[in-house]
Amino acid sequence: MDSVTANSVATTTTGTFHFASRLHAAVRAKGTAALVGLDPRLDWLPPDVLTHARDLHDDPIARAAAAFEEFCVRLIDVVAPLVPAVKPQAAFFEELGADGCLALARVIRYARQAGLIVICDAKRGDIGTTAEAYAKAYLAGADPLAAPWQADALTVNPYLGKDTLEPFVKVAVERGAGIYVLVKTSNPGSASFQDRVADGQTIYRHVAQVVEDLAAQTAENGYGCVGAVVGATYPQELVELRAAMPHAPLLVPGYGSQGGAAADVAAAFASEGLGALINNSRGINFAYRTGTFAEQFGPRQWEAASEAATKQMIADLAMHAVKR
Amino acid sequence: MDSVTANSVATTTTGTFHFASRLHAAVRAKGTAALVGLDPRLDWLPPDVLTHARDLHDDPIARAAAAFEEFCVRLIDVVAPLVPAVKPQAAFFEELGADGCLALARVIRYARQAGLIVICDAKRGDIGTTAEAYAKAYLAGADPLAAPWQADALTVNPYLGKDTLEPFVKVAVERGAGIYVLVKTSNPGSASFQDRVADGQTIYRHVAQVVEDLAAQTAENGYGCVGAVVGATYPQELVELRAAMPHAPLLVPGYGSQGGAAADVAAAFASEGLGALINNSRGINFAYRTGTFAEQFGPRQWEAASEAATKQMIADLAMHAVKR
Numbered sequence: 212m213d214s215v216t217a218n219s220v221a222t223t224t225t226g227t228f229h230f231a232s233r234l235h236a237a238v239r240a241k242g243t244a245a246l247v248g249l250d251p252r253l254d255w256l257p258p259d260v261l262t263h264a265r266d267l268h269d270d271p272i273a274r275a276a277a278a279f280e281e282f283c284v285r286l287i288d289v290v291a292p293l294v295p296a297v298k299p300q301a302a303f304f305e306e307l308g309a310d311g312c313l314a315l316a317r318v319i320r321y322a323r324q325a326g327l328i329v330i331c332d333a334k335r336g337d338i339g340t341t342a343e344a345y346a347k348a349y350l351a352g353a354d355p356l357a358a359p360w361q362a363d364a365l366t367v368n369p370y371l372g373k374d375t376l377e378p379f380v381k382v383a384v385e386r387g388a389g390i391y392v393l394v395k396t397s398n399p400g401s402a403s404f405q406d407r408v409a410d411g412q413t414i415y416r417h418v419a420q421v422v423e424d425l426a427a428q429t430a431e432n433g434y435g436c437v438g439a440v441v442g443a444t445y446p447q448e449l450v451e452l453r454a455a456m457p458h459a460p461l462l463v464p465g466y467g468s469q470g471g472a473a474a475d476v477a478a479a480f481a482s483e484g485l486g487a488l489i490n491n492s493r494g495i496n497f498a499y500r501t502g503t504f505a506e507q508f509g510p511r512q513w514e515a516a517s518e519a520a521t522k523q524m525i526a527d528l529a530m531h532a533v534k535r
Numbered sequence: 536m537d538s539v540t541a542n543s544v545a546t547t548t549t550g551t552f553h554f555a556s557r558l559h560a561a562v563r564a565k566g567t568a569a570l571v572g573l574d575p576r577l578d579w580l581p582p583d584v585l586t587h588a589r590d591l592h593d594d595p596i597a598r599a600a601a602a603f604e605e606f607c608v609r610l611i612d613v614v615a616p617l618v619p620a621v622k623p624q625a626a627f628f629e630e631l632g633a634d635g636c637l638a639l640a641r642v643i644r645y646a647r648q649a650g651l652i653v654i655c656d657a658k659r660g661d662i663g664t665t666a667e668a669y670a671k672a673y674l675a676g677a678d679p680l681a682a683p684w685q686a687d688a689l690t691v692n693p694y695l696g697k698d699t700l701e702p703f704v705k706v707a708v709e710r711g712a713g714i715y716v717l718v719k720t721s722n723p724g725s726a727s728f729q730d731r732v733a734d735g736q737t738i739y740r741h742v743a744q745v746v747e748d749l750a751a752q753t754a755e756n757g758y759g760c761v762g763a764v765v766g767a768t769y770p771q772e773l774v775e776l777r778a779a780m781p782h783a784p785l786l787v788p789g790y791g792s793q794g795g796a797a798a799d800v801a802a803a804f805a806s807e808g809l810g811a812l813i814n815n816s817r818g819i820n821f822a823y824r825t826g827t828f829a830e831q832f833g834p835r836q837w838e839a840a841s842e843a844a845t846k847q848m849i850a851d852l853a854m855h856a857v858k859r
Binding site: 312313368375421 | 635692717731
């Protein structure tokens with residue numbers, strides 16, 4: 212970490228440059244830590260979005276990419292007044308090839324212009340200069356023009372080792388960006404390797420220790436630009452990992468559709484609703500398709516359904532999750 | 536793995552559909568297991584490539600993407616008669632944004648049309664339908680038109696757990712494609728988590744066991760469509776892992792520039808030069824910049840330098856690495 216000169220860069224523009232400070236300013240401004248995933252899935256897009264795309268393009272891939280972009284842009288219009296941040300899922304865009312990659316770039320740019328913090332969920336990881344190339348591709352940080360995908364933060368996979376996280380941290384520090392390292396993921400099979408006990412600790416705790424060290428080294432106002440992904444579906448591990456990584460902002464997936472409840476994610480917050488973002492993707496993106504919001508709104512009012520679902524989540528977190 | 540019906544799909548077109556059978560046919564045809572990485576780096580591109588790109592575009596990003604494409608296409612022309620497979624590194628293309636993603640797609644298509652097996656080194660990994668989206672984006676398999684990036688195989692990160700590998704395996708089986716799971720990577724810090732000992736075995740051995748199970752379940756002619764990445768920089772682990780995964784084709788990075796020698800990679804082969812590909816990226820891509828090939832050829836004859844470096848690697852492997 213010799214090359215990471217966190218303090219020299221970060222403290223020159225306190226609050227407007229460092230990722231965690233920008234993130235927490237946004238959380239305070241919106242009064243919630245709700246994070247909305249942007250997960251466009253072609254089969255589930257509302258009919259009006261599909262109709263518009265059909266009018267624009269003959270090519271089915273270009274059509275799908277246009278539909279993804281319109282869906283995400285309209286969803287951003289709905290949630291931008293309500294939440295501090297969004298998390299586009301890169302995989303769904305990549306499935307459409309280069310057209311999808313361009314749509315992802317446009318969606319991220321639109322979200323930034325709407326004042327949102329953008330966490331690109333692409334789970335990248337590689338060694339040396341290759342890791343640095345990924346970092347430079349996605350981590351724009353404080354200056355949106357610094358990278359082709361103008362994200363504030365990127366999710367990163369730690370399997371290759373600590374030395375492979377450092378190029379991401381270096382770029383994050385330089386640009387006022389952040390990374391969220393996968394520590395304990397929300398899927399049922401995350402135990403396969405993450406829960407193995409080595410030298411008296413689970414692998415996810417070993418990863419957490421590396422994350423905490425990097426977070427502490429890059430901290431401003433108590434939080435580093437290196438955070439951790441910890442699934443809401445494992446509430447006990449969430450308690451353990453919040454304590455193990457006091458300097459790391461957490462990204463907590465698994466709330467809602469995957470089964471995590473607001474009470475489960477309460478442990479993610481360090482204090483006053485700071486230190487964590489709670490993600491909901493499907494439950495907000497496709498609120499119009501299931502449950503009470505489907506009955507109340509239906510496909511023609513899908514934006515109203517997404518708005519209601521977002522407000523419900525915010526109220527749920529305020530009532531059950533945020534420590535006072 | 537209930538959904539993976541490997542045999543029903545794979546045995547209908549033996550030798551022309553299953554990834555490992557297609558790979559080994561190519562290895563036999565070329566008489567070598569040398570794999571050429573495609574790692575375009577702007578600072579190191581030959582002057583003529585940069586000049587052509589300057590004439591084509593004013594925009595620096597479009598210019599860089601055009602240069603990457605021309606460099607890779609000309610390198611493919613050099614190596615296609617000599618080696619069975621190439622491995623483009625996605626990160627360098629992604630650093631150029633959507634233009635780079637399109638260039639990557641074109642390079643992969645060109646390599647396929649030149650008769651090469653293409654392994655896209657993108658190290659993807661995610662859960663459920665997200666993993667499936669990545670698989671569908673990159674794994675074209677036997678039919679190049681099946682995916683936007685027309686690769687035969689994709690590198691995959693196992694940290695999220697066994698359940699997150701299965702969507703990749705399902706798509707690979709359906710399409711006659713392959714995946715290479717990161718097991719023991721070539722970087723100095725790969726020990727951070729991979730070498731931790733849990734339940735009497737290193738984490739990389741636990742990953743290897745999952746890979747071997749999936750490889751055995753999807754095997755045709757002795758090899759599955761699930762392989763493993765094992766670094767040449769760890770020769771002892773290579774011996775151990777070859778024995779632990781008899782059904783897995785190996786992808787061995789770290790030969791050449793990273794310090795792995797032909798004698799070190801001998802252990803990767805199961806028999807008769809099959810069961811492994813040995814990768815060299817920088818040593819072939821930029822042979823014109825360093826060592827004896829720089830003196831002999833120089834920047835104007837960079838293709839001749841790359842050709843000589845490829846032939847030297849092939850001879851080196853034939854003499855020191857292939858078991859007879």
